Amino acid sequence: MAFEPKIIGFLCNWCSYTGADLAGVSRIKSAPNVRIIRTMCSGRVDPAFILKAFQLGADGVIVMGCHLGDCHYQEGNYKTIRRLPFLRRLVKGFGIDPRRLRLEWVSASEGDKFALLVNEMTEEIRSLGPLKLSVHHEIQQPVAHH
Amino acid sequence: MVTINIDGKSVEVLEETTILKAAEQAGVWIPTMCHSEHLEPYGVCRLCSVEVVRGKRSRIVTACNFPVRGGMTIHTNSKKVQWLRQVIMELMLSRWPRVRVVKEMAERLAVKEPRFPSLERDEAEDACILCGMCVNMCNDVVKAGVLGFAHSGIKREVVLPFDERSDSCIVCGACAHVCPTGHIKVILEDYRGKKPEFTLGPKTPIYVPTLQAVPRVPVIDAESCIHFETGGCEICAKVCEPNAIDYSMQDEIVEIEVGQVLVSTGFDLFDASAMAQYGYGRLDNVYSSLEFESILNSTGPTGGKIVMKSGKEPKAVGIIHCIGSRDTNHHAYCSRVCCMYALKFAHLVRDRTDAAIYQFYIDMRAFGKGYEEFYNRLLDEGVTMIRGKAAEVVEGCWQGNGEPSLKIRCEDTLIGKFREVPVDMVVLCNAIEPRRDSDAVRRLFSISKSPDGFFLERHPKLDPTSTATEGVFIAGCAQGPKDIPDTVAQAGSAAARILSVIAKGEVEIEPVRAMVQEEYCSGCKICNNLCPYIAIEFLEEKKVSHVNEALCKGCGTCVAACPSSAMTGHGFTDAQILAELDGLMI
Numbered sequence: 001m002a003f004e005p006k007i008i009g010f011l012c013n014w015c016s017y018t019g020a021d022l023a024g025v026s027r028i029k030s031a032p033n034v035r036i037i038r039t040m041c042s043g044r045v046d047p048a049f050i051l052k053a054f055q056l057g058a059d060g061v062i063v064m065g066c067h068l069g070d071c072h073y074q075e076g077n078y079k080t081i082r083r084l085p086f087l088r089r090l091v092k093g094f095g096i097d098p099r100r101l102r103l104e105w106v107s108a109s110e111g112d113k114f115a116l117l118v119n120e121m122t123e124e125i126r127s128l129g130p131l132k133l134s135v136h137h138e139i140q141q142p143v144a145h146h
Numbered sequence: 147m148v149t150i151n152i153d154g155k156s157v158e159v160l161e162e163t164t165i166l167k168a169a170e171q172a173g174v175w176i177p178t179m180c181h182s183e184h185l186e187p188y189g190v191c192r193l194c195s196v197e198v199v200r201g202k203r204s205r206i207v208t209a210c211n212f213p214v215r216g217g218m219t220i221h222t223n224s225k226k227v228q229w230l231r232q233v234i235m236e237l238m239l240s241r242w243p244r245v246r247v248v249k250e251m252a253e254r255l256a257v258k259e260p261r262f263p264s265l266e267r268d269e270a271e272d273a274c275i276l277c278g279m280c281v282n283m284c285n286d287v288v289k290a291g292v293l294g295f296a297h298s299g300i301k302r303e304v305v306l307p308f309d310e311r312s313d314s315c316i317v318c319g320a321c322a323h324v325c326p327t328g329h330i331k332v333i334l335e336d337y338r339g340k341k342p343e344f345t346l347g348p349k350t351p352i353y354v355p356t357l358q359a360v361p362r363v364p365v366i367d368a369e370s371c372i373h374f375e376t377g378g379c380e381i382c383a384k385v386c387e388p389n390a391i392d393y394s395m396q397d398e399i400v401e402i403e404v405g406q407v408l409v410s411t412g413f414d415l416f417d418a419s420a421m422a423q424y425g426y427g428r429l430d431n432v433y434s435s436l437e438f439e440s441i442l443n444s445t446g447p448t449g450g451k452i453v454m455k456s457g458k459e460p461k462a463v464g465i466i467h468c469i470g471s472r473d474t475n476h477h478a479y480c481s482r483v484c485c486m487y488a489l490k491f492a493h494l495v496r497d498r499t500d501a502a503i504y505q506f507y508i509d510m511r512a513f514g515k516g517y518e519e520f521y522n523r524l525l526d527e528g529v530t531m532i533r534g535k536a537a538e539v540v541e542g543c544w545q546g547n548g549e550p551s552l553k554i555r556c557e558d559t560l561i562g563k564f565r566e567v568p569v570d571m572v573v574l575c576n577a578i579e580p581r582r583d584s585d586a587v588r589r590l591f592s593i594s595k596s597p598d599g600f601f602l603e604r605h606p607k608l609d610p611t612s613t614a615t616e617g618v619f620i621a622g623c624a625q626g627p628k629d630i631p632d633t634v635a636q637a638g639s640a641a642a643r644i645l646s647v648i649a650k651g652e653v654e655i656e657p658v659r660a661m662v663q664e665e666y667c668s669g670c671k672i673c674n675n676l677c678p679y680i681a682i683e684f685l686e687e688k689k690v691s692h693v694n695e696a697l698c699k700g701c702g703t704c705v706a707a708c709p710s711s712a713m714t715g716h717g718f719t720d721a722q723i724l725a726e727l728d729g730l731m732i
Binding site for chain 1: 588589592594595596597598599602614615658676678679699700701702703705706707715718720723724726727728730731
């Protein structure tokens with residue numbers, strides 16, 4: 001059977017989730033591989049959720065939030081934009097290709113963008129293949145500072 | 147008060163009044179050619195010369211700038227005065243025999259041929275007669291100081307500095323207004339760099355915004371008012387009897403605390419010059435719908451008369467629907483109101499002129515109460531309906547009167563033929579589009595927009611007036627194109643929603659809130675600074691953080707950040723989300 005990526009999508013309630021809803025209402029076709037978890041704000045996405053998703057066997061994680069400046073909670077997505085780069089470096093340390101973790105902005109009116117991103121991500125993960133986590137992956141010891 | 151005698155009439159006037167004003171009060175006419183009530187007396191034309199007798203002495207003075215004294219006797223028509231006026235008038239005639247105001251004055255003073263040789267230098271009928279009123283207006287009243295005299299004697303002339311277009315000139319037009327011969331003309335290329343929303347004629351700096359304005363009082367546009375540029379003029383303050391004009395007023399920002407907001411910021415009109423094929427802004431007599439509405443308005447620039455730029459009535463009017471609407475290059479949506487106002491335009495044009503009317507439509511959408519009936523009535527009134535969107539508007543020749551005119555090219559889809567329709571005037575039905583600044587307004591209230599750019603309602607069917615932000619409501623064209631009845635209905639519904647909350651006296655809040663489990667809280671204060679609503683406070687005595695549930699909006703940013711998992715978000719707890727994750731991975 002061909003490889004079907006499992007992708008977890010964390011979508012903020014006000015923009016991206018509404019955008020995904022719009023994609024559905026507008027009958028825009030998109031890959032069924034992204035499994036969506038709704039949070040009130042992309043700022044609610046605890047880094048632990050992302051790591052847990054990879055641990056449970058997700059091949060990719062996509063976090064979607066409102067465009068910068070559009071956040072329903074004023075600045076939640078700024079918190080997200082600062083967390084994600086750290087997290088990418090962290091997953092790299094676990095041997096996970098950082099391309100498997102994406103952060104995107106989708107507004108409530110961008111149903112087409114949502115569908116496009118989902119298709120894009122699915123194709124990218126498909127080309128990367130299934131995620132293989134080595135349980136006893138060696139973690140580089142931090143260099144001692146003087 | 148002093149008593150003086152003018153031509154045998156005894157009058158009582160204020161001290162220091164000029165003889166000219168006193169004579170006016172006495173009903174005695176004194177000719178003058180360089181006097182204006184807005185200007186200080188200048189006494190350059192000398193035509194107002196009168197004879198003043200005090201005791202045994204008599205002398206000739208200019209009436210415009212000579213103040214009266216008690217017991218003065220003034221002769222305005224004595225032999226000496228008549229002789230003097232004759233000479234002055236003859237001198238003027240010898241210099242400006244063709245200028246209308248000079249000829250009129252000469253006729254009035256019964257002066258025919260000048261005895262002097264012709265000194266004519268400017269043969270124009272509106273030649274400058276060197277009265278100096280423009281110079282005084284510019285320097286004393288407007289205080290722009292642009293105009294001045296150059297040379298002397300017969301070479302004297304009014305000039306701009308270095309005879310070039312001056313940067314100091316603010317094109318106020320006061321000099322042209324006061325010029326008695328019409329020698330000065332103001333060319334309104336672009337009215338002082340300002341473009342009012344609908345430019346169909348220059349606006350004065352002081353005006354009543356609209357006749358329906360509340361309160362209906364004039365406003366001064368400080369950007370174009372002369373007073374705010376030079377400190378001069380103040381003519382409006384001088385003529386205002388109740389002294390209502392206050393130049394010291396400033397714009398002020400007033401902060402009002404409110405609990406709920408109704409955003410009804412309206413729409414912008416699609417700029418039809420983006421569709422060059424219709425010639426808007428390029429061809430004369432092509433109007434946008436709002437401009438035509440203003441032409442139809444009885445208080446508008448034409449007083450409600452439907453006329454072309456030439457001032458003549460059009461013989462044929464073309465109305466083109468869907469400019470920028472139902473067009474994937476611009477706005478895919480239907481602007482909803484255009485079909486009906488286009489029919490109204492046709493009805494009014496039919497009512498006020500004998501012009502033939504052509505409507506170019508894609509589909510007729512007469513969807514409201516009584517609308518279809520109005521459409522049928524228009525068909526009976528003899529409006530030609532052409533089904534097919536006009537392709538372009540080009541310059542053509544209307545054969546009726548030989549004047550250059552316009553031609554609309556289109557495909558008539560009902561007869562399957564291309565047509566060229568000659569018209570004199572074209573009215574475009576521009577799309578309704580979101581306001582230019584709608585994104586800024588949207589961010590201010592944290593509301594979303596739908597794909598068409600209008601504000602997004604909470605639910606298109608079940609909740610069309612409220613938004614995703616509690617306490618913020620939307621109504622009218624800010625939410626989407628709609629006509630007046632729909633706007634009124636939506637605004638009424640929004641107002642009722644707002645009043646219901648006020649009447650209740652308390653606000654229901656969503657159950658999604660953050661909460662601190664105090665036994666786990668280590669008091670690190672990380673969450674304190676993350677909260678955009680300042681809902682988290684630190685309890686010093688307990689050394690733990692605490693969430694004020696009335697302020698918290700439930701975004702969960704603090705929950706994600708808490709290093710000891712002491713913060714939980716109702717409805718979105720870690721356990722719930724992890725369980726979701728578990729379920730999704732099957």
